[in-house]
Amino acid sequence: MATQQINPPPRLLMGPGPIDADPRVLRAMSAALVGQYDPAMTAYMTETMGFYRTVFDTQNEQTFLVDGTSRAGIEAALVSLIEPGDRVLVPIFGRFGHLLREIAERCGAEVHVIEVEWGTVFTVEQIKQAITDVRPKLLAVVHGDTSTTLAQPLEELGNLCHRHGVLFYTDVTASLAGNEFHMDAWELDATTAGLQKCLAGPSGSAPISLSPRAVEVINRRKSIEAGIRSEGDTVSASRIRSNYFDLAMIMDYWGEKRLNHHTEATTMLYGSRECARLLVDEGMENAVERHRLHGAAMAAGLTGLGLTLFGDQNHRMNNVVGIEIPDGIDGDKARAAMLTDYGIEIGTSFGPLHGRIWRIGTMGYNARKDTVLTTLAVLEQVLRTGGVRVTGGGGVGAALELYADDAAASGSDAGIGADAGATEVERTATEAAAV
Ligand SMILES: *Cc1c(COP(=O)(O)O)cnc(C)c1O
DSSP, X not given: OOOOOOOOOOOEEOSSSOOOOOHHHHHHTTSOOOOTTOHHHHHHHHHHHHHHHHHHTOOOSEEEEEESSHHHHHHHHHHHHOOTTXXXXXXXXXXXXXXXXXXXXXXXXXXXXXXXXXXBOOOHHHHHHHHHHHOOSEEEEESEETTTTEEOOOTTHHHHHHHTTOEEEEEOTTTBTTBOOOTTTTTOSEEEOOSSSTTOSOSSEEEEEEOHHHHHHHHTTOBOOTTTOOTTOOBOTTOOSOSTTOHHHHHHHHSTTOOOOSOOOHHHHHHHHHHHHHHHHHXXXXXXXXXXXXXXXXXXXXXHTTOOBOSOGGGBOTTEEEEEOOTTSOHHHHHHHHHHHHOEEOXXXXXXXXXXXXXXXXOGGGOSHHHHHHHHHHHHHHHHHTTOOOOTTHHHXXXXXXXXXXXXXXXXXXXXXXXXXXXHHHHHHHHHHHO
């Protein structure tokens, strides 16, 4: 029997990520390959660095990609910054804080953690107290943690760190481009991300940015590998304990030296570059506003269905919302029905929240009015089938009302102009049809 090409079912991915990639990103990823030192390729690499400076809102020269999913970026940052025995402070408010602790431990750090209940975040005072108590070399904290849907405020922490001689790292995989973030103004030393949340791409590339302070710490450990080492190249006594994630060598690959390290994943670079290019074109402020609007409409719709939102709503990310699974309904069965009967995926949850909440994302390419309204309409149907009493049309109605109020407040026509992203999306549809 002949083998068959994969033919994935059409899905609308409204979970906490991954989401449907923007068709323009997928098109960029079908472009022909070039050699790794082809002038076209090195030009794409340099452009990508520039685009990501805008996305991270930074002037950092060292802004580039680590090949691999988001945790490749996390691991590269931590293994390159942490020497065995270094003290690291990790405030944990969800699953991904535990991941930072786990990776820092594997780097040989002496890890100190503070924890709050899932669904809440830390006060600046709590983190300040821990910094004074622990005196760490590095503070590693997640910005937005999709496991709880909350975002830890970061704007005051950088200054606090630097007054105490502490390096400051954050994972913005879930939050970047959907929530306000300013790498330089907030004094971050290292920041890593991924594509499959608000950046509208597939997972597999981890954008990273390093402050001059972080670069200095990393370059002090530089050990260029044998075989490409030149005379006079130093070999550090505290060599970075991973070759693949050795940021000192990766910076030499992306920098003017173009010193060979790995072979840059060309197709992922095309995709990652397009994710950033689209955001540069849209403008970061507009992208955040788009996520705010559609996230608010989704939250209003879910409330309109009579559901209870999870966690401290003052600190909820724009792009993902948790809802308590109503009594009497089988959460997994309902999710399965959404997927098989309607082609819509929403998210389950981990750890202490497993079986308690669903998570619904409105991010990247899927932060749109039509996806919000469709998901609410379908969820209403599935809830009713599962025996939950819901207000007929309550979800879609509440979301439409929010769009109308928002349009009235911003002075645009509620009927057509409520969705700032619509024209862009329509243009995409026309473009796609023309291909
Ligand atoms: C989704 C997410 C990740 C994902 O990591 P991958 O290696 O790309 O699976 C990492 N960190 C945070 C905070 C996330 O929300």
